[in-house]
Amino acid sequence: MSYKKPHYYTPEELAECWRLDLLNDVKCSEEQAANGPYYPEKGINKESLLEYAAKCRREAELPIPNQFKYSKICG
Secondary structure, three states: OOOOOOEEOOHHHHHHHHHHHHHHHHHHHHHHHHHOOOEHHHOEOHHHHHHHHHHHHHHHOOOOOHHHOOOEEOO
């Protein structure tokens, strides 16, 4: 196998991935809140799912956290 130079994501690429991941959590949480399943024994109910979706939506508007600003992928 030949050597491949590591790919470094730009801060813009990482920020976009960060936001898309959070927005995917919003979508999944809202769908689960509407349709279930719920796990009340674990505190997962309609209200908690909607709260989590709202939290993710707020975080998606913020700058990317410092610990996620730099990434190197070897491929």
